[in-house]
Amino acid sequence: MNADPDYSAAYLRIRTDAADGLEGHGFVFTIGRGNEVEAAAIAALSPMLLEREVEPMLDDMGAVWREFVHDSQLRWLGPEKGVMHMAIGAVVNALWDLKAKRAGLPLWQLLSRMSPEELVGLVDFRYLSDALTPEEALQILRAAEPGRAEREQRLVAEGYPGYTTTPGWLGYSDEKLVRLAREAVADGYAQIKLKVGADVDDDVRRLRLARETVGPDIRIAVDANQRWDVAEAIEWVKRLAPFDIAWVEEPTSPDDILGHAAIARGIAPIPVATGEHVQNRIVFKQMLQAQSLQILQIDATRVAGVNENIAILLLAAKFQVPVCPHAGGVGLCEAVQHLSMFDFVAVSGSKTDRMIEAVTHLHEHFVTPIELRAGNYWPPQAPGAGTEMKRDSLEQFSYPDGPVWREAVFQNVWS
């Protein structure tokens, strides 16, 4: 479905006149065309930031979220979905980056040390109250409160599990698949993921190879990237079931709550995983209510930023569904790890059945790249939300005026 991605990001920087010189950075990951539309959406939000006192905003991020998301004119473009909602997410995340830097803490730790009442104040419960009330959210957070300090220590000592999609891309030769699967196990991963959905016989062959290579103890998930309709998904997955599938990811449209539920019933006990394209907390709420998913995949730049992802973590905790973030993109690993670590310390209190997607590319562009070791993410210690790219990368790769792009255009013109 995403045939020729050109990994991109619509990027923003929030500067203040404070003497500390700290900046908040945020972005929306895109896969190429349309990145300029996302950039225009972020620009459309700048009048809501310019000349504002920053302290009152950082002190009440719940109010800031509501102000942006419920803007009476901008909401017509959604509401709460697509280009405009993702742009708000970038701004919200940039403000959290600034807030964490000012606090001198990595975001996961900043969130993990907020009181249950403060955390509940970050969440907009509008349209959620039939599934999760503020009181229930408070109970969940209070129940996790006593173990926070101990889990923070465990996190630093043990890390947080990752899994890798590296071996499983469509189009790799069987030899490459086998080699990369073997390397993934050697690197310490307990789960790998294979893309499926182009040709079922091909998928069966690749899954058999992968299973033979990694043995019975490594989990193998499959990812269909929205390729199927309901009946087709159920039939297809039945062909793959003999190879012990850890989960089936994005079997159909991310908008199809009832379709996912029908597929989940049809392929049980194999779990359905989805979320990287789920537009907001309201759709996640329904997917939990309808048992459309058994693994919930948050994404750092799809919904309206940290606040909305906290709402989604609380919903998942209420329904006792594990969260395994999507992170295939630019900077998604860097950003989303904070949310999983916060979830472990202060929300679900568990790492069981939970892991973060780990990809190995493009980390070199970030000021505080992820630390992946022995199949685990290791908790970042640097202040901030992990969303800041290196100055040099921003200059080199800025579209269309950065040197890399000018060179590309030059070569294109003369080739």
Add this chain to the structure above:
Amino acid sequence: MNADPDYSAAYLRIRTDAADGLEGHGFVFTIGRGNEVEAAAIAALSPMLLEREVEPMLDDMGAVWREFVHDSQLRWLGPEKGVMHMAIGAVVNALWDLKAKRAGLPLWQLLSRMSPEELVGLVDFRYLSDALTPEEALQILRAAEPGRAEREQRLVAEGYPGYTTTPGWLGYSDEKLVRLAREAVADGYAQIKLKVGADVDDDVRRLRLARETVGPDIRIAVDANQRWDVAEAIEWVKRLAPFDIAWVEEPTSPDDILGHAAIARGIAPIPVATGEHVQNRIVFKQMLQAQSLQILQIDATRVAGVNENIAILLLAAKFQVPVCPHAGGVGLCEAVQHLSMFDFVAVSGSKTDRMIEAVTHLHEHFVTPIELRAGNYWPPQAPGAGTEMKRDSLEQFSYPDGPVWREAVFQNVWS
């Protein structure tokens, strides 16, 4: 919810080098801020149109729709929702405008004269097949085929029912409400609509006044514009029920399929109406499957244009749910009437329980304004899709360089 709308449109014009000089016009209705983001999204699609042979595109509008909607990079920004999807809708509608002008027919008639096979070819059944297959769609269209000519004559002779929201805006005095309700009845409308949801006692008083004014035979619908959560909606509507409510519109988030279904069960037999913010055919499919709505409200510029609205009309016909379009905005009446008229002639074959929202403002900017008479829309005869604004209006009101805007800025600076 839409507190201070500033009616706007992101507008596009498709020109060709054909000798006929015909142009295709399309737009996305917005309510102000963010209109420039929608314009950027339309601009992002222009490389897919420039220098193309137009005839093969107009000859296979089904393929064109798939090409735009399933673009592997642009779909990341949705998929199929929000700013990017609406932009595609504007382009698709502009192509239909051009196609209808070339055929010398108003769009409703062009569509009504296409064969069932051609119409099915316009629809993308991806993600729909668990509710509607191409074969079922063909059956629906074939069943309606024998009566087409007769219904076309009836349409020209009788018109198509409209209803009016004019009396019911929040903030009108009771005197104004009564006066406008009386005028609506005098104008021939069989249904009026009142905005509700700010204050329940206020709503009860206004509804009592409206019911006393129009008597028992005029239908009164209410519109909450997404204000409520599920439980609140059910309680609120129970207070309004004694006044014989025709439908409850947008009781909660347009994304909340299960929430709408719970509300529909909770307020039955009062029907739920929704759709003006429903993002695509996949969400409408589920709302029909889950009985979330009993009145389906299409919008001409929310989904990806004529093709997707045909898919939605077919879904509604399959589930035997009447379609009553949303049309409060700029040019929405002009555009959407074609779809209801086509539905009557060639899809549902019925006007029973069906009517189009009718608003009285801004028609003066359109080359072929709607004709409203005796509470009915009268079928347009001019070739095209009704989406073309007058050259003079485009020049006067273009943002930010049109004289009206320059004057506004001038006054703002000096006041």
